Amino acid sequence: MSKIKVAVFGCGAIAERRHIPEYADNEHVELVAFADPIVERAEKMAETYGGKAYSSYEELLANETVDAVSVCTPNYLHAPMAIAAANAGKHVLVEKPMAVSTEEGEQMIEAAKKNNVFLMVGHNQRLMPPHVKAKEILDSGRLGKVLNFRTSFGHPGPEAWSVDGAESWFFRKEEAIMGAMGDLGVHKSDFIRYLLSDEVSEVAGFISTLHKEGTKVDDNATCLLRMKSGAIGTLVASWTQYRAGDNSTVLWCENGVMKIGTVDGDEVIVELTNGTVETYKVGAMATNEKQVPSGVIDAFVESIVTNTPPSISGEEGLRSLQVILAAFESEKTGQIVKL
Secondary structure, eight states: OOOOOEEEESHHHHHHIIIIHHTTTTTEEEEEEEEEEEEEHHHHHHHHOOOEEEEOOOHHHHOOOSSSEEOOOOGGGGHHHHHHHHHTOOEEEESSSOOOOHHHHHHHHHHHHHHHEOOOOOGGGGGSSSHHHHHHHHHHHOOOOOOEEEEEEEEGGGTTTTTTTTGOOGOOOOHHHSSSIIIHHHHHHHHHHHHHHHEEEEEEEEEEEOOOOSSOOEEEEEEEEEETTTTTTEEEEESSOSOOOOOEEEEEEEEEEEEEETTTTEEEEEEEEOOEEEEEEOOOOOSSSOOOOSHHHHHHHHHHTTTTTOOSSSHHHHHHOOOOHHHOOHHHHHHOEOO
Protein backbone atom coordinates (compact mmCIF):
# COMPACT_ATOMS: atom_id res chain seq x y z
CA MET A 1 0.00 0.00 0.00
CA SER A 2 1.06 3.62 -0.39
CA LYS A 3 2.67 5.27 2.60
CA ILE A 4 0.70 7.29 5.13
CA LYS A 5 1.43 10.96 4.63
CA VAL A 6 1.99 12.63 7.99
CA ALA A 7 2.28 16.28 9.07
CA VAL A 8 3.44 17.53 12.46
CA PHE A 9 2.05 20.64 14.15
CA GLY A 10 4.63 22.07 16.53
CA CYS A 11 8.36 21.36 16.29
CA GLY A 12 9.46 21.64 19.91
CA ALA A 13 11.10 19.01 22.10
CA ILE A 14 8.42 16.31 22.05
CA ALA A 15 8.14 16.49 18.26
CA GLU A 16 11.89 16.68 17.66
CA ARG A 17 12.82 13.89 20.07
CA ARG A 18 9.86 11.52 19.87
CA HIS A 19 7.19 12.03 17.21
CA ILE A 20 9.28 12.97 14.18
CA PRO A 21 12.13 10.45 14.51
CA GLU A 22 9.67 7.67 15.34
CA TYR A 23 7.59 8.48 12.26
CA ALA A 24 10.82 8.52 10.23
CA ASP A 25 11.65 5.05 11.50
CA ASN A 26 8.23 3.62 10.61
CA GLU A 27 8.17 1.93 7.22
CA HIS A 28 4.54 2.87 6.62
CA VAL A 29 5.06 6.64 6.97
CA GLU A 30 6.18 9.51 4.77
CA LEU A 31 6.74 12.79 6.62
CA VAL A 32 5.49 15.50 4.27
CA ALA A 33 5.10 18.74 6.25
CA PHE A 34 5.88 20.57 9.48
CA ALA A 35 4.28 23.66 10.99
CA ASP A 36 5.60 25.94 13.72
CA PRO A 37 5.13 29.68 14.31
CA ILE A 38 8.91 29.83 14.71
CA VAL A 39 9.26 28.69 11.12
CA GLU A 40 12.99 28.04 11.45
CA ARG A 41 12.15 25.04 13.63
CA ALA A 42 9.86 23.64 10.97
CA GLU A 43 12.51 24.32 8.33
CA LYS A 44 15.09 22.43 10.36
CA MET A 45 12.81 19.36 10.48
CA ALA A 46 12.07 19.62 6.77
CA GLU A 47 15.77 19.80 5.96
CA THR A 48 16.46 16.76 8.11
CA TYR A 49 13.52 14.54 7.18
CA GLY A 50 12.23 15.95 3.90
CA GLY A 51 8.90 17.69 3.27
CA LYS A 52 7.84 21.31 3.50
CA ALA A 53 7.85 23.86 6.32
CA TYR A 54 5.00 26.19 7.25
CA SER A 55 4.56 28.92 9.84
CA SER A 56 0.92 27.98 10.49
CA TYR A 57 -1.08 24.77 10.62
CA GLU A 58 -3.91 26.43 8.68
CA GLU A 59 -1.58 27.09 5.75
CA LEU A 60 -0.28 23.54 5.93
CA LEU A 61 -3.76 22.02 5.84
CA ALA A 62 -4.74 24.28 2.95
CA ASN A 63 -1.72 23.35 0.83
CA GLU A 64 -0.75 19.77 1.67
CA THR A 65 -2.37 16.40 1.08
CA VAL A 66 -1.88 14.46 4.31
CA ASP A 67 -3.53 11.46 5.92
CA ALA A 68 -2.65 12.11 9.55
CA VAL A 69 -1.24 14.74 11.87
CA SER A 70 0.51 14.90 15.23
CA VAL A 71 -0.41 17.84 17.44
CA CYS A 72 2.69 18.69 19.53
CA THR A 73 1.91 22.23 20.63
CA PRO A 74 1.13 24.18 23.82
CA ASN A 75 -1.89 22.77 25.62
CA TYR A 76 -4.33 25.55 24.72
CA LEU A 77 -3.90 24.76 21.01
CA HIS A 78 -4.56 21.02 21.23
CA ALA A 79 -8.31 21.24 20.72
CA PRO A 80 -8.50 23.85 17.93
CA MET A 81 -5.74 22.15 15.95
CA ALA A 82 -7.12 18.64 16.43
CA ILE A 83 -10.63 19.74 15.46
CA ALA A 84 -9.36 21.56 12.36
CA ALA A 85 -7.40 18.50 11.27
CA ALA A 86 -10.34 16.16 11.88
CA ASN A 87 -12.65 18.47 9.95
CA ALA A 88 -10.12 18.30 7.10
CA GLY A 89 -10.43 14.51 7.16
CA LYS A 90 -7.11 13.72 8.88
CA HIS A 91 -6.44 11.17 11.57
CA VAL A 92 -5.15 12.91 14.71
CA LEU A 93 -2.59 12.01 17.35
CA VAL A 94 -2.61 14.66 20.06
CA GLU A 95 -0.17 15.11 22.91
CA LYS A 96 -1.42 15.02 26.48
CA PRO A 97 -3.34 16.55 28.06
CA MET A 98 -5.67 16.12 25.09
CA ALA A 99 -7.46 19.37 25.97
CA VAL A 100 -7.80 21.87 28.79
CA SER A 101 -11.49 21.30 29.55
CA THR A 102 -14.12 18.59 29.30
CA GLU A 103 -15.99 20.65 26.70
CA GLU A 104 -12.94 20.83 24.44
CA GLY A 105 -12.32 17.11 24.77
CA GLU A 106 -15.92 16.34 23.86
CA GLN A 107 -15.70 18.63 20.81
CA MET A 108 -12.56 16.83 19.64
CA ILE A 109 -14.21 13.42 19.99
CA GLU A 110 -17.29 14.63 18.12
CA ALA A 111 -15.19 16.10 15.28
CA ALA A 112 -13.35 12.80 14.84
CA LYS A 113 -16.60 10.82 14.81
CA LYS A 114 -18.31 13.21 12.41
CA ASN A 115 -15.44 12.99 9.95
CA ASN A 116 -14.82 9.25 10.38
CA VAL A 117 -11.19 9.66 11.45
CA PHE A 118 -9.25 8.33 14.42
CA LEU A 119 -8.36 10.43 17.44
CA MET A 120 -5.58 9.09 19.65
CA VAL A 121 -3.98 10.64 22.74
CA GLY A 122 -0.24 10.25 23.39
CA HIS A 123 -0.45 8.48 26.76
CA ASN A 124 2.76 6.52 26.31
CA GLN A 125 2.81 5.19 29.88
CA ARG A 126 0.46 2.40 28.82
CA LEU A 127 2.92 1.20 26.18
CA MET A 128 6.18 1.12 28.14
CA PRO A 129 7.48 -2.46 28.60
CA PRO A 130 7.43 -2.46 32.43
CA HIS A 131 3.86 -1.23 32.44
CA VAL A 132 2.76 -3.77 29.83
CA LYS A 133 4.32 -6.54 31.95
CA ALA A 134 2.74 -5.21 35.14
CA LYS A 135 -0.68 -5.19 33.47
CA GLU A 136 -0.18 -8.78 32.33
CA ILE A 137 0.74 -9.90 35.87
CA LEU A 138 -2.14 -8.04 37.49
CA ASP A 139 -4.66 -9.35 34.96
CA SER A 140 -3.51 -12.93 35.65
CA GLY A 141 -5.20 -12.65 39.05
CA ARG A 142 -2.23 -14.03 41.03
CA LEU A 143 -2.04 -10.93 43.19
CA GLY A 144 -5.76 -10.80 43.84
CA LYS A 145 -7.63 -7.57 44.39
CA VAL A 146 -5.74 -4.27 44.49
CA LEU A 147 -6.34 -2.68 47.89
CA ASN A 148 -4.23 0.47 47.73
CA PHE A 149 -1.59 2.07 45.56
CA ARG A 150 0.70 4.97 44.93
CA THR A 151 1.72 6.25 41.51
CA SER A 152 4.18 9.08 40.95
CA PHE A 153 5.81 11.03 38.13
CA GLY A 154 8.40 13.71 38.76
CA HIS A 155 11.42 15.37 37.18
CA PRO A 156 13.32 18.68 37.48
CA GLY A 157 10.86 20.58 35.28
CA PRO A 158 10.45 21.74 31.67
CA GLU A 159 13.45 24.06 31.84
CA ALA A 160 15.59 20.93 31.59
CA TRP A 161 13.56 19.50 28.72
CA SER A 162 11.88 22.15 26.59
CA VAL A 163 13.71 23.68 23.62
CA ASP A 164 13.06 27.09 25.22
CA GLY A 165 14.32 26.16 28.67
CA ALA A 166 13.13 28.48 31.43
CA GLU A 167 11.36 30.63 28.81
CA SER A 168 9.17 27.72 27.74
CA TRP A 169 5.42 27.97 27.15
CA PHE A 170 5.08 25.35 29.90
CA PHE A 171 5.43 28.17 32.42
CA ARG A 172 3.00 30.58 30.73
CA LYS A 173 -0.42 29.91 32.25
CA GLU A 174 -2.36 31.36 29.31
CA GLU A 175 -0.76 28.74 27.03
CA ALA A 176 -0.17 25.81 29.37
CA ILE A 177 -3.32 26.32 31.52
CA MET A 178 -1.93 23.67 33.89
CA GLY A 179 1.63 22.76 34.90
CA ALA A 180 2.97 19.54 36.39
CA MET A 181 -0.52 18.07 36.50
CA GLY A 182 -1.06 18.55 32.78
CA ASP A 183 2.48 17.44 31.97
CA LEU A 184 2.89 14.47 34.33
CA GLY A 185 -0.20 13.98 36.48
CA VAL A 186 -2.48 13.18 33.57
CA HIS A 187 -0.04 10.45 32.49
CA LYS A 188 -0.48 8.78 35.86
CA SER A 189 -4.25 9.18 36.00
CA ASP A 190 -4.34 7.45 32.63
CA PHE A 191 -1.91 4.75 33.72
CA ILE A 192 -3.69 3.85 36.96
CA ARG A 193 -7.04 3.62 35.13
CA TYR A 194 -5.44 1.35 32.53
CA LEU A 195 -3.48 -0.78 34.99
CA LEU A 196 -6.40 -1.41 37.35
CA SER A 197 -9.05 -1.62 34.59
CA ASP A 198 -10.99 0.70 36.85
CA GLU A 199 -12.31 4.24 36.98
CA VAL A 200 -11.69 6.99 39.51
CA SER A 201 -14.79 7.80 41.53
CA GLU A 202 -13.52 10.47 43.96
CA VAL A 203 -10.57 12.88 44.00
CA ALA A 204 -9.01 15.13 46.63
CA GLY A 205 -6.23 17.35 45.34
CA PHE A 206 -3.48 19.45 46.92
CA ILE A 207 -1.95 21.45 44.07
CA SER A 208 0.58 24.26 44.47
CA THR A 209 3.39 26.31 42.95
CA LEU A 210 6.07 25.57 45.53
CA HIS A 211 9.38 26.48 43.95
CA LYS A 212 9.29 27.62 40.32
CA GLU A 213 9.56 31.40 40.10
CA GLY A 214 7.77 33.73 37.71
CA THR A 215 4.97 31.34 36.87
CA LYS A 216 1.37 30.77 37.95
CA VAL A 217 1.18 27.12 36.86
CA ASP A 218 1.42 24.30 39.39
CA ASP A 219 4.77 22.63 39.98
CA ASN A 220 3.61 20.04 42.55
CA ALA A 221 0.50 18.03 43.27
CA THR A 222 -0.47 15.21 45.58
CA CYS A 223 -3.90 13.70 45.07
CA LEU A 224 -5.93 11.08 46.88
CA LEU A 225 -7.96 8.82 44.59
CA ARG A 226 -10.76 6.39 45.35
CA MET A 227 -11.47 3.93 42.55
CA LYS A 228 -14.90 2.48 41.78
CA SER A 229 -13.60 -0.89 43.03
CA GLY A 230 -12.98 0.72 46.42
CA ALA A 231 -9.18 0.78 46.13
CA ILE A 232 -7.61 4.00 47.40
CA GLY A 233 -4.26 5.51 46.59
CA THR A 234 -2.15 8.55 45.88
CA LEU A 235 -1.09 10.25 42.66
CA VAL A 236 1.92 12.58 42.75
CA ALA A 237 3.14 14.95 40.02
CA SER A 238 6.22 17.10 40.54
CA TRP A 239 8.48 19.47 38.63
CA THR A 240 10.86 19.89 41.57
CA GLN A 241 12.51 16.49 41.81
CA TYR A 242 15.91 17.98 41.08
CA ARG A 243 18.22 15.18 42.13
CA ALA A 244 16.47 12.12 40.72
CA GLY A 245 13.09 11.92 39.05
CA ASP A 246 10.46 9.30 39.79
CA ASN A 247 8.20 7.30 37.50
CA SER A 248 7.14 4.50 39.80
CA THR A 249 3.98 2.75 40.90
CA VAL A 250 3.39 0.36 43.80
CA LEU A 251 0.28 -1.79 44.24
CA TRP A 252 -0.54 -3.46 47.55
CA CYS A 253 -2.83 -6.40 46.81
CA GLU A 254 -4.52 -9.28 48.63
CA ASN A 255 -1.70 -11.71 47.81
CA GLY A 256 1.33 -9.45 47.76
CA VAL A 257 2.86 -6.26 46.43
CA MET A 258 3.93 -5.24 42.93
CA LYS A 259 6.60 -2.57 42.49
CA ILE A 260 7.04 -0.96 39.09
CA GLY A 261 10.02 1.26 38.30
CA THR A 262 11.33 1.32 41.87
CA VAL A 263 14.64 -0.45 41.18
CA ASP A 264 16.77 0.37 38.14
CA GLY A 265 17.32 -2.82 36.14
CA ASP A 266 14.53 -4.79 37.83
CA GLU A 267 11.64 -2.95 36.26
CA VAL A 268 8.88 -5.05 37.83
CA ILE A 269 9.14 -6.76 41.23
CA VAL A 270 6.45 -9.02 42.66
CA GLU A 271 6.67 -9.94 46.36
CA LEU A 272 4.05 -12.53 47.27
CA THR A 273 2.71 -13.13 50.78
CA ASN A 274 4.02 -16.72 50.62
CA GLY A 275 7.56 -15.30 50.64
CA THR A 276 8.47 -15.72 46.98
CA VAL A 277 9.95 -12.79 45.07
CA GLU A 278 9.87 -12.44 41.27
CA THR A 279 11.83 -9.87 39.28
CA TYR A 280 11.30 -8.98 35.64
CA LYS A 281 13.88 -7.26 33.47
CA VAL A 282 11.72 -6.15 30.58
CA GLY A 283 13.39 -2.95 29.34
CA ALA A 284 13.58 0.63 30.46
CA MET A 285 10.83 3.22 30.44
CA ALA A 286 11.24 6.21 28.17
CA THR A 287 12.47 9.29 30.03
CA ASN A 288 13.76 12.70 29.06
CA GLU A 289 17.27 11.28 29.45
CA LYS A 290 16.64 7.85 27.89
CA GLN A 291 15.05 8.34 24.50
CA VAL A 292 13.83 4.79 23.95
CA PRO A 293 10.89 4.49 21.55
CA SER A 294 7.62 5.55 23.15
CA GLY A 295 5.44 3.08 21.24
CA VAL A 296 2.83 5.77 20.64
CA ILE A 297 3.73 6.52 17.02
CA ASP A 298 3.84 2.86 16.00
CA ALA A 299 0.47 2.24 17.70
CA PHE A 300 -1.09 5.23 15.91
CA VAL A 301 0.26 4.14 12.54
CA GLU A 302 -0.87 0.55 13.16
CA SER A 303 -4.41 1.79 13.81
CA ILE A 304 -4.45 3.60 10.47
CA VAL A 305 -2.85 0.73 8.53
CA THR A 306 -5.28 -1.86 9.93
CA ASN A 307 -8.25 0.52 10.15
CA THR A 308 -8.62 -0.38 13.83
CA PRO A 309 -9.68 2.28 16.35
CA PRO A 310 -6.79 3.16 18.71
CA SER A 311 -7.00 1.75 22.24
CA ILE A 312 -5.81 5.10 23.64
CA SER A 313 -8.82 6.86 22.16
CA GLY A 314 -10.17 10.33 22.63
CA GLU A 315 -12.70 8.91 25.07
CA GLU A 316 -9.89 7.36 27.13
CA GLY A 317 -7.91 10.58 27.04
CA LEU A 318 -10.94 12.54 28.22
CA ARG A 319 -11.57 10.25 31.20
CA SER A 320 -7.94 10.66 32.28
CA LEU A 321 -8.15 14.44 31.82
CA GLN A 322 -11.31 14.61 33.92
CA VAL A 323 -9.45 13.11 36.89
CA ILE A 324 -6.94 15.97 36.71
CA LEU A 325 -9.65 18.59 36.28
CA ALA A 326 -11.41 17.16 39.33
CA ALA A 327 -8.19 17.52 41.34
CA PHE A 328 -8.00 21.21 40.39
CA GLU A 329 -11.63 21.62 41.42
CA SER A 330 -10.85 19.96 44.74
CA GLU A 331 -7.90 22.28 45.34
CA LYS A 332 -10.09 25.29 44.52
CA THR A 333 -13.03 24.32 46.71
CA GLY A 334 -11.35 22.36 49.49
CA GLN A 335 -13.85 19.56 48.83
CA ILE A 336 -13.64 15.97 47.64
CA VAL A 337 -14.88 15.88 44.05
CA LYS A 338 -16.96 12.97 42.78
CA LEU A 339 -16.64 11.80 39.19
